[in-house]
Amino acid sequence: xxxxxxxxxxxxxxxxxxxxxxxxxxxxxxxxxxxxxxxxxxxxxxxxxxxxxxxxxxxxxxxxxxxxxxxxxxxxxxxxxxxxxxxxxxxxxxxxxxxxxxxxxxxxxxxxxxxxxxxxxx
Amino acid sequence: xxxxxxxxxxxxxxxxxxxxxxxxxxxxxxxxxxxxxxxxxxxxxxxxxxxxxxxxxxxxxxxxxxxxxxxxxxxxxxxxxxxxxxxxxxxxxxxxxxxxxxxxxxxxxxxxxxxxxxxxxxxxxxxxxxxxxxxxxxxxxxxxxxxxxxxxxxxxxxxxxxxxxxxxxxxxxxxxxxxxxxxxxxxxxxxxxxxxxxxxxxxxxxxxxxxxxxxxxxxxxxxxxxxxxxxxxxxxxxx
Numbered sequence: 083x084x085x086x087x088x089x090x091x092x093x094x095x096x097x098x099x100x101x102x103x104x105x106x107x108x109x110x111x112x113x114x115x116x117x118x119x120x121x122x123x124x125x126x127x128x129x130x131x132x133x134x135x136x137x138x139x140x141x142x143x144x145x146x147x148x149x150x151x152x153x154x155x156x157x158x159x160x161x162x163x164x165x166x167x168x169x170x171x172x173x174x175x176x177x178x179x180x181x182x183x184x185x186x187x188x189x190x191x192x193x194x195x196x197x198x199x200x201x202x203x204x
Numbered sequence: 205x206x207x208x209x210x211x212x213x214x215x216x217x218x219x220x221x222x223x224x225x226x227x228x229x230x231x232x233x234x235x236x237x238x239x240x241x242x243x244x245x246x247x248x249x250x251x252x253x254x255x256x257x258x259x260x261x262x263x264x265x266x267x268x269x270x271x272x273x274x275x276x277x278x279x280x281x282x283x284x285x286x287x288x289x290x291x292x293x294x295x296x297x298x299x300x301x302x303x304x305x306x307x308x309x310x311x312x313x314x315x316x317x318x319x320x321x322x323x324x325x326x327x328x329x330x331x332x333x334x335x336x337x338x339x340x341x342x343x344x345x346x347x348x349x350x351x352x353x354x355x356x357x358x359x360x361x362x363x364x365x366x367x368x369x370x371x372x373x374x375x376x377x378x379x380x381x382x383x384x385x386x387x388x389x390x391x392x393x394x395x396x397x398x399x400x401x402x403x404x405x406x407x408x409x410x411x412x413x414x415x416x417x418x419x420x421x422x423x424x425x426x427x428x429x430x431x432x433x434x435x436x437x438x439x440x441x442x443x
Contacts, residue, residue: 097278114246115239115243115246116246116247116250117246119243123265131265132265132266133243133266133267133269133272133275134267134271134275134276136236136239136240137232137273137276137279137280138275138279139239140232140236140239140276140279141279157249157250158246158249159242159245161242162239
């Protein structure tokens with residue numbers, strides 16, 4: 083890809099887990115797009131291109147993981163609200179348990195390596 | 205909204221987005237552009253954006269329209285169970301294998317037999333050259349459709365319309381009453397008794413339809429298990 087360049091694994095990783103972060107935010111009240119994007123952006127390193135959340139929301143809706151409804155807004159045009167569906171909750175809880183295992187395994191490998199290097203250097 | 209659309213910076217941005225999104229299905233394209241337009245309008249309503257510099261920061265954070273559309277295609281690919289993203293112009297197009305040949309074969313064996321012998325014959329050749337049926341099914345297709353459904357109808361027409369001619373002889377009496385003395389009917393041609401003939405012809409018509417449905421369902425099920433086939437590269441610029 084980039085000769086001699088650094089690999090960039092994080093964008094790919096982020097893409098994979100972003101939809102579950104969106105679902106997590108929707109576990110409480112329904113949110114409208116702008117509000118949802120703002121909350122996601124407040125989390126460090128979560129979103130680099132805010133516009134990409136919208137196609138993701140469309141796909142979650144098509145997959146039945148979220149439902150949408152239009153609600154009047156006091157300040158402007160109607161807003162499209164997103165709410166998590168029962169299926170979305172199921173998908174999220176499956177992901178959470180898988181994520182924990184995966185995260186622990188990666189941590190174990192990465193931190194193990196780091197310790198070895200630390201000893202070699204020291 | 206009018207104020208929003210009147211802003212040349214926003215207008216230009218949404219124009220680029222709409223244009224880049226032409227590779228998406230029409231409803232997704234509209235939903236995407238509506239979503240982003242709504243986002244910009246909300247940001248301004250919320251007071252987060254007050255001047256042109258703020259507006260440019262907002263658009264920067266939303267990202268380049270091309271990147272947003274690329275992400276839309278990415279999530280489509282992730283969500284559709286591996287059929288692939290909407291292809292870029294010029295990229296190869298894959299699709300699930302169809303069972304067109306098998307459908308044609310069954311059509312020829314049934315409806316195609318309206319063209320006596322020839323339509324059915326071509327159907328039989330198609331059946332035996334298909335790899336989606338087992339030998340037993342091929343035999344079934346060949347033997348249950350002998351001559352095809354329409355042959356049954358032709359035969360049915362032939363047998364039931366065997367010509368019948370009747371002649372009566374009688375005399376007219378002086379008071380005007382007719383007295384019939386004899387009526388003779390003669391049939392020419394061979395005819396099954398109706399009790400046997402009608403069920404036989406109906407069976408000949410119905411059975412092939414049942415077999416046709418079974419064969420089609422099996423062919424399609426087997427086709428669905430095959431890997432996607434490369435259709436053709438899309439001509440550049442096509443939707």
